[in-house]
Structures are given as structure tokens and as C-alpha cells.
Amino acid sequence: MRAIVYRSTGGPEVLSLTERPVPVPGAGEVLVRIHVSGVNPTDWKSRSGATATGDAQDRVPNQDGAGVITAVGAGVSTDRIGERVWVWEAAWQRAEGTAQEYVALPSPQAVELPDDASFDLGASLGIPALTAHRALTLAGPERLAPHALDGRVVLVAGGAGAVGHAAIELARWAGATVITTVSSAEKAALATAAGAHHVVNYRTEDAASAIRSQAPGGVDLVVEVAPAVNAALDLAVAAPGATVAFYANNGGDEVTLPVRPSMAANLNWHGILVYTVTGAAKAAAVADVLAAVRDGALRVGPEAGLPLHRFTLEQTAEAHVAVERGAVGKVLIDVAF
DSSP: OOEBBBSSSGGGGEEEEEOOOOOOOOTTTEEEHHHHHHEHHHHHHHHHHHSSSSSSSOBOOOEEEEEEEEEEOSSGGGGGOOOEEEOOTTOOOOOOOBBBBBEEGGGGEEEEOOOSSSHHHHSSSHHHHHHHHHHTTTTSSSSTTTTTTTOOOEEEEESHHHHHHHHHHHHHTTOOEEEEESSHHHHHHHHHHTTTTTEETTSSSSSHHHHHHTTTTTTEEEESSSSSHHHHHHHEEEEEEEEEEOOOOTTTTTOOOOHHHHHHHHHHEEOOOGGGGGGHHHHHHHHHHHHHTTOOOOOOBGTBBBBBEEGGGGGGGHHHHHHHHOOOOOOEEOOOO
16 A cells, blocks of 8 residues: 655655555554545644654654545454544554555544545544634533533634634534634635634734624633734633633744733633543544534535645645645645545
């Protein structure tokens, strides 16, 4: 089978196309024929050495993907053979990601993909949707479902990004009022298409005033992509007892928090790394994301506010570069044709 591998960390040039044997699923595993692989920022960061180190073994990048189960290992029902699935965290603490034609991984990490959901959608779930779910449930409720966030106001920073997009869709599905910030008219159109009730262009208007005009009592939850840049804005628009859930370091690694105002408002500043959340929280997120997919609440494509950028398996290095350079939308790799 064809696979993209790297043996040492570095730039995209360390990725190469090779032929490997089709893996055999072990006990508790399934073998998935990957149709589409999704690329996330942590994929290129891990490959580059920013979040991992090379160890002289072949590694296949990319955490997310979608495809069809073609074989199962001991202890897994043969009824799963032929099932369409979406894959999450394939390469976390493993050397086998989704940038290859087949991947064997633990059965729970290959989740049912309904027949009316595309492989493109499946490959776009994983890290973005699970991260968004965690951000939306940090302050309770622990599970998302229709009406779970009724009465809440959620601010999504960077609503045109992959996590921001998923957060908008999941928050809408759960009944929240969603406000999002963007940096351009193009991104405003995408966030609106995703379902945001109110979109604020922070480059052309006073963001705090615009957000407060839509939420006079403040926002209950902030899904934050750039805490170093947005800490003051988050404080200015937060309701008493609000939570700021940050999942990335866009704009810088150091955050200055206004201590007394945060104390006075009883604010919660909470970091998220989806890979290391508890098993129970991860299982809840997977179940809720699947429910949202079944309800048609999670969508991809330009009409849904998440443009797709396609590459072939041979172009995996270019796909990584596109994500590193901030491609607006979702970067996908067509593995099977």
C-alpha cells in the first residue's frame, strides 16, 4: 500500500511516499481503508518537531480521517466489516496516522459515519470537533444535545477556523446564542454560513462594544484560539462566572491575565489539549459528535462555512504547508479513489 512517512522531524521535505505492507489488525483493533485524511495544525507541528521528536522509526502523519473497515482483530465483531467510519487520534502516541491507504487502530477510534455523511465530513471531525466539544462543556453541562445550552451566550474567537467552525455548529445544535469574531468580510460570510447569530469583524469595529451590544449581560463562555491577544477583550465581554476555554496559542505563548478583575468576575481561564483530556470526557465527546452528525448539525464545504482544500496523497507535504500557512477552511488529502 502507499503511505507517507518520515523518520526524522523537520520541514515538509522530510515526508516521503513509500510502499508498505497492509497492516494486520491486532486484538481489539480494526483495519480501515482510508478514503480521506484530514490535516490539523498539530500534524505539521508534530512532524516539524515542535511537539514531538524524531526517533528513527517510520512515522505516518495525520490524526484524522474517514474510510471503511475492511478487517477486524480478535474481540471485535465481524459485523463492523464494511462499516463507514471516521477516525480520530490515529497517530497520538502511535506511529500510524491516516496519510496511508490502510491503518489499524483501536476499534473505539473508528466511529460510525452515517450513510448520508460524506467522507469529507468524517475526515473533518476528529481533533476540531472533539476540541470544540470540550470547550463547550468545561463549565457544564458535561454532554451536548439539543437544548443543552439553551439560554447561554457563546463567543467563538476565530469563527472561520476549523475548531471555530465546529464550535459554532455544536453550540447552535445545543441551543446557544453564538457570537463570533473574524478578521475579514470573507471570514464573516463563512461564520454566518456556519450558523453564527452575530459576527463581529474586529478589524473594522470596536469588538467589545459590538459584542456587548448583542449580549448586554456578557457572554457565558469563550472558545478562544488566541488568548495572548484576546485576554483583555475576553475580560471586557465576559459575564460573571464565565469560562474562557483556550485551545491554541495563536498570537503568542505568553498571556497576561488581569488578576483582580478576573477575581471580581469569578472568571475561569481553562486550557485545553484534546489529546490529554480524560477518557470519560473523550468518550462523551465522541458520542455527542456522532449524535450531531446524525442530526445533520455538522457540515463542511463552502456553503456550510468551511471551504475544502484538496490534495493527493503524493501532495501531503503541500497539504501540511497549506495548514501551516493558515489556509482558511479544511485541508483534506484524497487517499483512495
